[in-house]
Amino acid sequence: MKGRFDAEELRPPPSPHAAPAGRPLPSGGAPAQSASRALVRVSGPDLARRSQLETTRGRLLIAAGGFAMLFGAVGLKLAVATVIDPMQPKLRAAAKVPGEPNIGRAPITDRNGEVLAVSLQVTELYANPQEINDPAEAADKLRRVLPALDRERLIARISQRTVGDSDRPVQFAYIARNLPPRQQQAINDLGIPGFHFRASERRFYPQGRAAAHVLGSVDIDGRGIAGVEKSFDERLRADHSPLRLSVDVRVQVALRESVEKAIADFNGIGGAGVVLDINTAEVLGMVSLPDYDASDPGGLQQRADAESPIRTVAARAPMPVAPRQDQDPHFNRATVGLYEPGSTFKLLTAAMALDYGTANIWSSFDASKPIRYGRFTISDYKGKHRSLVLPEVLAYSSNLGAAHMAMGVGPTRHREFMARMGMLNRLGLEVPETTRPLAPSANGWRDINTMTIAFGHGISVSPLHVVTGISAVANGGILRQPTILAQPDGVTRDGTRVLAEKTSETMRKLMRLVVTDGSGKGADVAGYFVGGKTGTAEKSTARGGYQKDKRIAAFVGAFPMNQPRYAIYVMVDEPKPNAQSHGYATAGWVAAPAAGAVIRRVAPILGMVPETDRIPQIQQTISIPLQPGRPAGAAPKAPVVAATPPAAGRANAAAGNAPQANGPAGRPLGVPLQQTPAAPAVPQPPALRRTEWPAGFRFAALPAPSDEAGLAPR
Template identity: 35%
Template sequence: MIRTPLRPLARILSARDKGENPDAIEAENRAARHAEIQTNARRRARTRLGVMAGCFVIAFGTVGVRMGSLAASQPSEPRTQASGARIISQRADITDRRGRVLATNLTTHSLYAQPPLMVDPARAARELGKVFPDLDVARLTKDFTGTRKFVWIRKVMSPEQMQAVHDIGDPGLLFGPREMRLYPNGKLASHILGGAGFGAEGVSSAEVVGVAGVEKAFDAWLRDPGNEGSPLQLSLDLTVQQAMEEVLGNGMKVMRAKGAAAILMDVHTGEIIAMASLPDFDPNNRPAPLLKGDASDSPLFNRAVQGQYELGSTFKIFPVAQALDLKLLNPNTMVSTKTPMKIGKYLIRDFHNYGAALSVTDIIVKSSNVGTVRIAQMLGPERQQDFLRKLGFFEATPVEMVEAPTGKPLVPSRWPAVTSATVAFGHGLAASPLHLASAYATLANGGRQVRPTLIAGRDRAEGPRVLSEGAARTALGLLRQVVVRGTARQAEVEGYAIAGKTGTADKPRPGGGYYGNKVVSTFASVFPVDRPKYALVLSLDEPTSAAGGGESRVAGTTAVPVAAELVRRVAPLLGLQPEVKAPLPTVERAPDDGLKLVSN
């Protein structure tokens, strides 16, 4: 900036020449300079005031907006933030469909020692051995008297044990608070829940993680703090589950079976109301896995989901239902049952000689292998496979358990004529009881595919149609006749019309072939048949019934009576009102010209 001099030489010389006072020029210039300085100062002051006013407006506006947002939001507890890694120990509860607790958390304590702080290490080791008899006192004494600075003693303990340790009075014995998983119902629904254990551990907390069942399948969800403690609600009904396990356990003892499994499923939603596998275990004290031998010998083995069994004659309704759907026959169509039937070098026989021909209805009622194979031959291997695939027999069930993928059906890699024949009556393809329950639910709900689930109340899209409604209804009528006058007559429960099919399958030997005296007997059913609501599958592993003074292994005398007792117990719990006289569904009658003999 160029400043104007107060006494410019040119003006001073001019003023002197004119006789004027040069000091007046200086005074004039000084006044002008002061005026300019004041003008600039006022301008700067106004700018600063404007900036400060803007800052105040922004600051108070931000505070006002924040106060408004806080006023409109839901109140929440303040949360502190801590630096460093943190062990998340909180885990959501698991409840049944009515909100009753199946799994929850219990505050307990761990026990550890710091030997440098101990007064009498040897005595502390001896006293701990009295409190915890499973401890190795000699090893504990060595750890306490050696060079170790830290020793884990117990991950969890009861309040009584904690008090006993406290009474020892050694300052080197220290407690750490933590949570453990508690299953208040003990063994009830143990295979479904699975169990939990400890992950990351510290002296003051431990991470609880799922190790099996839904605990592991939903481990991330159960540990997610974002759920804010909301429980995982299963589709199980605790009361029905208790009744199922009690009846199944008693039936297993009476029938002298090696194991047992049962599934009760809503045929419309696929929700599993109860599912049991015996023998079972207590998830509060989960046993170690079986490292050798037959996996099914372990109580951890879930027969309902992981078991891969040839399910015998319960499969016979599938080719019949498919043929009804394709209008290849009707319930009164006569089919050749001349036995034995030869396919290649193999002979297929019926348990009894039923004569030259039976109606389709009687093929199901009398459980004719030959008649079922004749119907399967009408379908052909490709259509047979396609139908079974739609029913879910070619893939693992989508049920929400980590064990589900291990129960993928054992499907033949090749499908020659003899395989098509044996699969038609339930041999050559091994699947779980849960697969069978889903397939029977599909028949019961009018022919739409059912996908089993353990989660209650979820919105689910209606499954694709597998079978026409008319064919599904007719198939149920055939299954009802099995209970009325066929191999499942002992399944008749007063007040509740049941439709179902028995199946007795020889157990395969590990090295090939089949055992001569070991079977898996199964009863697959639907009730009430006039308004189908539930599918029930019950299976016994190696049963032997002493009914009638002799030994019997067939499903009609082993699995069926147990299933009948189960329906008798759970139907009232499910809110089903008994009928004074249960109506029988009418089997479709074909005109006389519709009767025909089907033969090769």
């Protein structure tokens, strides 16, 4: 058994192609042929798995082909767009919503680029009454967000109606402007049909009141209605680049604060100030007080109503009374206000006499007694009651000396000189608020006009006229029209020569003398060598008289007088005396210290360093004595007598005293009047008859036009 078992175990296994045990192979078949036709048994799960694999393989091939085509197309497009045929950028205009306003009025800046005016985008609320079924309910809901709206007026605006007598329905009605985002969202949340929003713009003035009268303002539709906004309205709409002004906002603020302080200290009703580049006539600062903030027109109206001293008290006068012009914050005193300049005009009188050669610095003028002209009397305020040489006339602000000085030139040439200095014409400043001075006509300019205008009475000009004329006196004799636009650096503006350079040099010394030894001491600032002239003029009434208790106090000057760069004008309207001024309210106490405060602040801003270490040397070059000696070889000149001509000279005086005719005393022009020895037995010649003034111009009695002569506080 054991051997058998081993033999079976050692037997090789059957062939896989062999027939099962116990089953014979088919007959007639060879073993090899039978083996090739043998059946293989495959289970069902294997067949299903093989089918899924084949399907997945096909899908992957299709997906891979699709992605290959996609990336190929993208790559080809990029190659065409960036390498083969690159596309150039095209500029297209931004789409506009129908009815949307054009946002983009150009900004206005000062000379240093500080923004003075800019347009900001805001939201407006309007209604379509045709879409509102219940106006009362809609109005009540809207007033929850905008309680300031009047209910009855709001209902009337959003009620359905037609345009005038036509059948066309109203489809647009403004409700509110300048809505902040929070209110806009609150109105949206109400869900009231018929209310819509649209974009608009609002003009904003970041500097507030600093340059209100220069900039002006715009109306509710964004169109300029005053100031630079009006003058350059088309330019600001068409060209969106900033409009650069000559104003320096730092100078503007300093000027405004100094003038405002002077008004407050002396309880004035207003004032004005101007800082001018003396060589280019660029306006660096121009202030008129009271002023306003154009960004807050609603508040402006409320303040104007509250501050107006005029009220309707009678039941029979229900119409509201407008405030006085000089208390209207919109009134620009610097360019529109016309005032008698007072003694500031004595600088022009002296310049005229020196330039025509009718006087020199050692010429003397009789200021010992008043000048009578008919029923009028001209006298000095705190006069010296003696003959004064020309420097003393300015330092002591003598009305009598100025009148005699002007009569040496004569009425005809006096008026020609005033016209040449721009005192009879409107200035060419680029703002619409300018005016023409009030002065006698050519036919009405008589002796009395020449005498009074010589010391700043009988003519009314604006502060800008005064500072422009004095700039020409100090800058070498070139008169340039003032400008509010910034000028290119290094470019010389065109001007007209109105004085000889020698005359201007002498006038600079005289202007400095007034500040060091005369009525303008309060304007002096160490190291800046200020020169100028004070002027106090009584205000005229509507009927032609003067008001003793109301005056204009002004100072006009330039600095530094060794090489003038800037001119300044400061004026206070109706100042009142205070304890510090010892009961005076003249320009020496009011305007001169205010001008000094302005110079002290703005000079460092403008890059000027005070010459404190060279004061004696510089002062020596620009000084002139109060009583200059007569140079060797010069003919002695006697004091000028009163301007009342004798009877023989009346015809010439009435004829206007032409330059080629004889002067007031029958002498050739340019020769000083000679003193007539007093003779008791000879009666004084009768006074000239009163000259009739031109229509519309009135002349007040001049008992003693008050000035600040001799009142020069340090």
